[in-house]
Amino acid sequence: MSKTFSGQDTWAETLYQTLRSMDTTLFSYVPDAGHGxxxxxxxxxxxxxxxxxxxxxxxxxxxxxxxxxxxxxxLLMQSSGVGNCINMLSLTNIGRFPLVSIxxxxxxxxxxNPWQFPMGQGTQPCLEAMGTICTRVDxxxxxxxxxxxxxxxxxxxxxxxALLLSQKLIGxxxx
Amino acid sequence: MAIxxxxxxxxxxxxxxxxxxxxxxxxxxxxxxxIAGLSGTAKDIGHLTEESPNAFLLGGAMGAAxxxxxxxxxxxxxxxxxxxxxxxxCLMNSSSLSTVGFVQPNNLSLLCVDNGTYGxxxxxxxxxxxxxxxEIIANGSGIEKTMTVTSEADYEAASNxxxxxxxxxxxxxxxxxGDPPNYRRNFDAVERKTIFRRHLLS
Numbered sequence: 001m002s003k004t005f006s007g008q009d010t011w012a013e014t015l016y017q018t019l020r021s022m023d024t025t026l027f028s029y030v031p032d033a034g035h036g037x038x039x040x041x042x043x044x045x046x047x048x049x050x051x052x053x054x055x056x057x058x059x060x061x062x063x064x065x066x067x068x069x070x071x072x073x074x075l076l077m078q079s080s081g082v083g084n085c086i087n088m089l090s091l092t093n094i095g096r097f098p099l100v101s102i103x104x105x106x107x108x109x110x111x112x113n114p115w116q117f118p119m120g121q122g123t124q125p126c127l128e129a130m131g132t133i134c135t136r137v138d139x140x141x142x143x144x145x146x147x148x149x150x151x152x153x154x155x156x157x158x159x160x161x162a163l164l165l166s167q168k169l170i171g172x173x174x175x
Numbered sequence: 176m177a178i179x180x181x182x183x184x185x186x187x188x189x190x191x192x193x194x195x196x197x198x199x200x201x202x203x204x205x206x207x208x209x210i211a212g213l214s215g216t217a218k219d220i221g222h223l224t225e226e227s228p229n230a231f232l233l234g235g236a237m238g239a240a241x242x243x244x245x246x247x248x249x250x251x252x253x254x255x256x257x258x259x260x261x262x263x264x265c266l267m268n269s270s271s272l273s274t275v276g277f278v279q280p281n282n283l284s285l286l287c288v289d290n291g292t293y294g295x296x297x298x299x300x301x302x303x304x305x306x307x308x309x310e311i312i313a314n315g316s317g318i319e320k321t322m323t324v325t326s327e328a329d330y331e332a333a334s335n336x337x338x339x340x341x342x343x344x345x346x347x348x349x350x351x352x353g354d355p356p357n358y359r360r361n362f363d364a365v366e367r368k369t370i371f372r373r374h375l376l377s
Binding site for chain 1: 238247248
């Protein structure tokens with residue numbers, strides 16, 4: 001059964017459908033408004049397992065274990081959660097475990113909460129320092145292609161790949 | 176076990192030898208897919224299994240064992256998955272117990288080898304040496320089937336609990352500060368990952 005989103009959430013449905021069409025069946029997340037539509041979509045999908053995490057680093061090791069067992073997953077988190085993942089990415093890096101992270105950015109284009117800037121601006125350097133390849137997505141038209149590329153890089157080439165969904169795409173939260 | 180009972184058990188802790196207790200409780204390791212935490216438990220499991228293809232030993236990424244085992248359990252629902260890890264690792268990422276408690280996988284068992292110290296770095300005390308009780312924490316995280324092993328008389332019940340098919344389980348094994356088995360494990364994670372997957376999936 002297909003359900004579509006209205007308005008700005010159209011890209012979220014595109015992202016979800018692309019992940020599902022490429023055999024992603026394990027969705028792990030720490031909730032974020034930027035991922036709300038995708039999380040709800042996953043919870044409604046009878047063919048998908050959802051795992052809410054207490055901290056984002058749990059998702060890094062969860063998906064490494066899922067790969068040992070032969071299924072594909074995704075980690076949905078806000079940019080501040082990237083900071084919680086840094087040492088756990090040692091596992092991904094040294095074991096060349098595939099990892100697809102979908103990061104909704106804060107502390108980015110148009111941010112109105114100053115507390116979001118340190119980790120928001122540090123997100124991409126931290127990920128890259130730990131060996132994760134980052135692709136920034138600014139436009140809804142790029143979502144399908146970037147998602148497909150990330151899944152292929154991860155699961156065909158054993159790479160850790162993060163899509164950084166910018167605030168140009170998801171909008172800046174008003175304060 | 177009620178929390179009041181759990182709080183009275185402290186005097187019996189930290190007496191068993193891990194080198195005999197861990198093999199006794201796990202029994203036939205081929206019944207499980209095993210994730211072992213870094214340091215001492217990697218040696219426990221490396222020595223016990225001789226690094227058979229059903230075992231993956233962490234060498235870093237402290238705190239990974241429980242959720243890595245959860246991911247494996249969710250992907251291999253017909254197999255029993257066992258995570259074996261130390262008290263230091265469990266304390267570092269104790270929130271992962273509540274993630275297991277939320278998901279309630281019936282094919283995942285957790286064995287925490289608790290010696291109250293960080294053995295790898297010079298036996299500095301962990302929080303379990305004082306007031307923290309990881310069985311209570313696991314219980315309070317939603318893992319209802321738990322027990323603490325403080326004597327050889329508990330081994331059979333612990334072995335059975337690790338093989339429970341109805342709910343996630345947590346066994347806290349209290350051991351003294353003696354060393355784990357002297358075992359030189361393979362640190363090549365890519366090789367071990369490939370062996371594990373080839374054996375399990377092909």
